[in-house]
Amino acid sequence: MNALIHHFTLAFRSGLRDKQLFIVNYIFPLAFYFFMGLVMTDINPAFTPTLVPAMVVLAIMFATLMGIPDPLVKAREDGILRSYRINGVPVSSTLVIPLLSTLVHMLVIAAIILVTAGPVFDAPLPSEPVAFLGTLLAMTFACAGLGTLIGVLSPSTTYTILLSQAVFLPSMLLGGLMVPLSMFSGIIERVAWMLPASHAMNAFNSLSMGFESGLNPYASLAMLAASGLVSYTLAHLFYNWDRRNTRRRSHPALTILALLPFLGSLI
């Protein structure tokens, strides 16, 4: 337990000390939040009610999809994972500690958004804080799992960028952050429901903000949790402490398996 606490403390500090991590954990999400709060609420007043959940979802995507895979690949390339293995650091700790430290960073970001959204942008706050927190946890779990799986399966940081963007960009456009999910139909709607962001927005809006939902919000939470579970199971299965290790073969395309639980939304 002591070792886990030390490991967590190190990972949390790294999120503040490492420039790249500090940018994706704090600078990008907060800069985007203030920009969207100023511009989008002015251009499209209908955006204001969803400002808080949309910016929390965006912050989670920044921190997890941009912040988790790269350091994992770099740790493998720099021999850090090898050093962990030699010194008895369990694989489970290596994979789960980034989730816990990112979660704390996200709670800080969520707190900043919740404190400022009302007075600065006149945005409504969640009426159900527990549901808000639960959705934040589920979304962080799902996206951190996806980020971890991308890091484990990517042979280089070039792949992490490609795979992360393959989830991040569609989520920005179709995840209900900028445009309500109800505006999509046909194939676009189906694609949108395959993304974790859509389910997080659905759950946030329905359970904590009191808006209508396009899908059972509890089903969305269940699918987010299932996706996280699939991702972490696969990441553990394909975990490799260096790329020369031939015992565990994998392919970056396997990342798509993490999205399988969202097929449930098409039923």
Added chain:
Amino acid sequence: MKSAMIEVNEFSKTYGSFRAVDGISFAVQKGEIFGLLGPNGAGKTTTLECLEGLRMADGGTLRVAGVDPGRDTNRLRSVIGVQLQSSGLPETITPLEAMRFFCTYHKVAPRYDLLERLGLGQKEKARFAELSTGQQRRLALALAVAHEPEVLFLDEPTAGLDVASRAELHAILNEQQARGTTILLATHDMAEAEELADRIAILLHGRIAATGTPMEITATGASLTKVSVRTQQNLFNGHADHMPGVQQFDRIDDYGIFFSTDIEATIGAILSAIQTEDDTLIDLRVERPSLEDRFLEITTNGGQQ
């Protein structure tokens, strides 16, 4: 009788169709420093990685302090210490944090005194990326020995170090040896192996091309022994390759340099000539072929002795 702390018996390892290590055997006794030498791709790192439990052997048996590295990795962690060739630490970690982190996982009290001892006291709160190469190497060594392992694996421990840091690291390794730690050292640095290792094995194409003490290995080669002589009257200022055992003769400054295959006969003839010519000997130096000479000889001959 000393017990073998590292036993390698008919060990082999293959990557695809490439046979990295081909049935090698050696044993390292308790408290011994054993050097593993060889050019790149000879199989040194593969051997180390299998002994460290990082990779599985394809054939043969391996034992480290009685532990099978391929099976009992948990027990192995407590008996081995490894100084890796690559950094192996996150850029933002400080030496103080790294010591606490690894010691906690080894379930021992952090050895902050080692940081002081290794000259990292002033840098204990600096980030790893801000440390010099020498400081990073010393930190890696401090972390490797903090849990007082029975067996220490070192992969190119002094690569990139300046002379002072290198001497300091050698002193620490000698201290470790004095307290009974068995050390397996993989290196390209012949002078380092000659200075530190009790015994060495030269690996070539995955096989052991030569093994023994540095003295034994250098003695078995076909290389010539160099005898440098200086006399009062510059007796050896012309050709002197007619002397017994001498294959080649050179003059450098006031010295006559003899390269001999029969050192006893050559020195006898030199002293006799000095006496006969009523000259006075000022300086006489005998230099056996170095380990580097012998290594080059072995690698050039493709492992043929």
